[in-house]
Amino acid sequence: MNDVSALPSNHTDCQVVKVPHLVFLVLGMVSLSENLLVVVAVVRNKNLHSPMYMFICSLATFNTISSLSKTWETLMMEFSDVGQLDSRGDSVRRVDDIIDALLCMSFIGCICSFLAIAVDRYVTIFHALRYHNIMTTRRAAAALAGIWALCGVAGAVMVAFCDATVIKIFFIVLFLISLLLILFLYVHMFLLARSHARKIAALPGSAMPHRSLRGALTLTMLFGVFVVCWAPFFLHLLLLMVCVENPYCECYRSLFQLNLVLLMSHAVVDPAIYAFRSAELRNTFRKMLLCSDSPLCYKVKALFH
């Protein structure tokens, strides 16, 4: 993604830290394979056609798109460095714009998907009796369609008017609002679970809920990974607008590629903390990868036995 970074006049201070293209390529490949696996698993298994898995599938799709575009861009930059690609052509710039639009779209889509997953879990807990009336498949599909439309438009607009400060402000505000919302929703759910654990502990002969520590750990991990991976990038955007010529801000901005690596690694970690936690999804993976229910695999196995 083309980004802006102030160039220090003195080359010995705060030089831009360059991350080798190989790192981006490896991250992109790993993230792509993981998220593609999740998408295929959700699509193929009929049991997973519920609103919750639809949101997880949407998150995985956005991650797939972002890793695809980032890998594509890294490849083109690699070719351009080697000299194979004429980076001055008009078509190349158009491709570059498309990549940027896809990246913006996937970033916003990821954030919206996190929000959708948090809202879905919230409704599951606090309106459990009416969950199936509130969160019907049709409503979930409509919500997803709205999210995708919003992200597509936002991505296109952002790239078309990328120099306007309004765009960066919008991005940052969106991030902050969703951060706060996600934090609120999860902490509320956590408090309910905690009060219930107390009630269980109040029963005669019940064991101490020492394993409730894991609830805190899970929530910290969910939220902590989100913040650690996304906040540096958004601080970069903020500093870009607020203090362009400050040397301290420049030194922060020189680490832009490291922040981008963090953002990419979030796409790698996402399936582990959202999708792979579900036993049904794991079983589907096992079936898919070990191909235990495909007629082709029976033939393959017959060959070896």
Added chain:
Amino acid sequence: MSEFNHSNVSGGNAPDPDYKWTYEYYDDDEPVSFEGLKAHRYSIVIGFWVGLAVFVIFMFFVLTLLTKTGAPHPEGAEPCKKRVRLTSCVEDFSPPADPDNRPCLHRPLLDSSVSRSLFHCYVNEEQAQEGSRPRAGARVLGAPRGGLVQGPGRGRSGSPEEGGMEVGVTSARQGAAMLGGNQTDHREAMSLSHFNIPNVVNSEHCSTLGADDLLLGEPPIIMEGECHWPHSAHHMMD
């Protein structure tokens, strides 16, 4: 600086002939001076990361403390229990109007005492009606685990896609164990008394009740009656 790309700050109007496929760098009109810095030049970076680490650790400790502090209030469950006294074991847990019972709002969902009372209620109703199907019994048996009490066949989608709730509550299991009077079941049920953040709404039927099933190894709460609980049904029929 000639090897770097020069880009128009105010928004490029004409295509730049020196466009290179790389990260764009703005060329400042006044070069930033690094002279006379009072603090370390990476102070923002260090400060940001230290702040982030402190925030995450602080959040973890706050959450951990929340789980440990506070004495359990068994008498607090009584108002909820009275509120959900049923005659037909069919109830709609609408939110209570008065703020005093607001803590009860979410308790009926997961309250073991409530589920036990519902359980008793259902058992009585089962005995009252001859010809009630064991499947229906299993269905409602599955329901109190999530606090969802619906009569057999009442307005439910009933499809495999609709999910149960993997909130690690084993309240009804405890209720069943207690009713059945099986000591090992009771102990086992009590040992499962922990909670978790619902990571998934479990939509599969209850064949996957392993310890690795959930986010934190909790058995799922199946709200839809797709699964049969033969041993629990036996407890119920005793």
